[in-house]
Structures are given as C-alpha cells and as structure tokens.
Amino acid sequence: MPLAFIIGTAGSGKSFFTAALSEWLKMxxxxxxxxxxxxxxxxxxxxxxxxxxxxxxxxxxxxxxxxGPNGALIMAADLIADEVENLTRDI
Structure with missing residues (x-):
C-alpha cells in the first residue's frame, strides 16, 4: 500500500495540501x-x-x-509514543 507523510514547518500549508491531495485521490x-x-x-x-x-x-x-504550548507538545510526543499500538490498530 502506498504511503505519504506530509511534513514541513509551521504555517507551510501541510494541512491544506493534505486536504487537497486526499480529495483529489478520492475523486x-x-x-x-x-x-x-x-x-x-x-x-x-x-x-x-x-x-x-x-x-x-x-x-x-x-x-x-x-x-505552555511548547512544553505541552513535548509532553504530548511522549504520550503519543505510549499510544503507538492503539494508533497503529486504528490506522
């Protein structure tokens, strides 16, 4: 199964590109x-x-x-690692 990760800096348009690409693929x-x-x-x-x-x-x-937002994002990354099995199952 082909897989694509859309990565980039904040505000670079990742979300809008993801939305457009997924719609195009669905069409x-x-x-x-x-x-x-x-x-x-x-x-x-x-x-x-x-x-x-x-x-x-x-x-x-x-x-x-x-x-603050940065500290919470760092903590979130650690917590997400604990949920990787659940995320993998859902995907």
Whole structure:
C-alpha cells in the first residue's frame, strides 16, 4: 500500500495540501485514509480518519500540568509514543 507523510514547518500549508491531495485521490477513486498526527492542531481543513487528538489533548496537558504550548507538545510526543499500538490498530 502506498504511503505519504506530509511534513514541513509551521504555517507551510501541510494541512491544506493534505486536504487537497486526499480529495483529489478520492475523486480518482483511490482508497484513502487520512491520519492527523498533530496533537496541537486546533482546526483542520479535512476530517481525519484517525486523529491523534483522540488520544492526547494538548490543551488538557497545558491546564493539568501548567505548561505552555511548547512544553505541552513535548509532553504530548511522549504520550503519543505510549499510544503507538492503539494508533497503529486504528490506522
């Protein structure tokens, strides 16, 4: 099964590219699964089939541990690693 990871710096258009690419693939009758691996995304221009935010919520981490956004993202990365088996199953 072909697989693509869309990576880039903040604000570079990853989410919009992902939305456009997945729509184009769907119009081309391709089987597409979109996975959001950004636990800090507030809004997405697509509906992910699997969303890491269902496992880790950056806002909750900020509030619970009195962290800023960067600290919460670092903590989220550690917590996501603990959920890799569940994410793999969902994907």
């Amino acid at each position: 081309s009758k391709q089987d597409v699964a979109v996975v959001n691996l950004d636990p800090g995304a507030l809004k997405l221009p697509y509906s992910p089939d699997v969303d890491v935010r269902n496992y880790v919520d950056v806002g909750d981490l900020m509030e619970k541990y009195c962290l």
